[in-house]
Amino acid sequence: MTAMRLHPTARDTVEPVAETECPVGTPGRRRLPLRGKPDPLRVRNPGKENVPPAGYGRDAHMRTLVYLGPQRMELQEAAIPAPRRGEVVVRVGASGICGSDLHGYLGKSRKRVPPLVMGHEIAGTVESVGEGVRDIGPGTAVTVYPFITCGRCAACRRGDTSLCGARQVIGIDRPGGYADFVAAPRASVVPVPPGMPVFTASFAEPLANAVHLLDRNAAGLVRRVAIFGAGSQGVLALHLARLLAPAVLVSVDIVPARLALARRLGATAAINAQTDDVAARIRELTGGEGVDLAIEAVGSSATRQAAVASVRSGGRVALLGLGEEITPLPAVDIVNREITIRGSYAYTYDDFVRAVELLGAGLVPVDWARPYPLEAGPAVFRQLVTDPGDLIKAVLTPAAE
Ligand SMILES: [Zn+2]
Ligand SMILES: [Zn+2]
Incomplete structure (x- = not known):
């Protein structure tokens, strides 16, 4: 499994230590x-x-x-x-x-x-x-x-x-x-x-969801990321995405207090979906292209559709939010622009242990x-x-x- 890429300066703050007793199933893991x-x-x-x-x-x-x-x-x-x-x-x-x-x-x-x-x-x-x-x-x-x-x-x-x-x-x-x-x-x-x-x-548990999602969807070069939803899952995904050091890291929500928090936690831009045209604003912020990766952490049809509209051609949408069972999406646009849509459910044991390590290293406040x-x-x-x-x-x- 590909390890999540951490920002080099973030990783530099962490020194390896002697091995301690390890949980079942992860022999030799570094603490x-x-x-x-x-x-x-x-x-x-x-x-x-x-x-x-x-x-x-x-x-x-x-x-x-x-x-x-x-x-x-x-x-x-x-x-x-x-x-x-x-x-x-x-x-x-x-x-x-x-x-x-x-x-x-x-x-x-x-x-x-x-x-x-x-x-x-x-x-x-x-x-x-x-x-x-x-x-x-x-x-x-x-x-x-x-x-x-x-x-x-x-x-x-x-x-x-x-x-x-x-x-x-x-x-x-x-x-x-x-x-x-x-x-x-x-x-x-x-x-x-x-x-x-x-x-x-x-x-560790809620963060493991974000570890799992980014591990599967941010393997290539991710320079521009948009996160739909600044609730707890959106905020944890924001913390982890920040470690990838993207040039553009957009948070989208409809609650001003949550958008303010997202800015404080490192989002380069915050968009209020109630007052702004999200896809248009994201294109403005990305030289007309759209983001490489959109993370949908709400689970509503409106945010899923906005996420698809906000990615660049060849971009990727990762769906994390539950909520509405069925959402109509623009299939022809998805074909023409070769957009990948992938669900992300929970995490493996390994993702969970990595979440514990990230918390232990103080990388996720x-x-x-x-x-x-x-x-x-x-x-x-x-x-x-x-x-x-x-x-x-x-x-x-x-x-x-
Ligand atoms: Zn949960
Ligand atoms: Zn089984």
């Missing part, structure tokens, strides 16, 4: 050190990350945030899971709210069947291990690769594990991370570099996201689907309470 920059979100809660919530011990009950049906979410008590053979139980330190969970919350995801504890962007500390687990122990800081794959189907054998026909996802097909504790197979937990704040570690207590879950979900304002990404932090 990257932290830059030593304090994470502002960690400083806000000094020393509290590993404090157990009062009253929640072993053989006791824990708090879970349960999805009960469209726009119904409730805090409930449940038994703390005991690790089965080959499993570990993780004390959840941080569990990010994904756009797909919001989709589920609105009742639009067929995969999320209530009652369900969602949450698949999980980081925390190993609390206990089941029979047969010998290479990891309580106290290890980990993040969770949420896909459980069969290892036997044609997709798994090709290495396309995210396309496994028998895949299960923690937080969709079994209880997820909006809880004090979550059980996961040993193969799903990935140790994180020492000192990485748990809040940062929870971004996460200070644009906000932490919330688990109790705030129902209110945060409501806010995110009704009036998010400048809230782009919310992360629930059960262990900090």
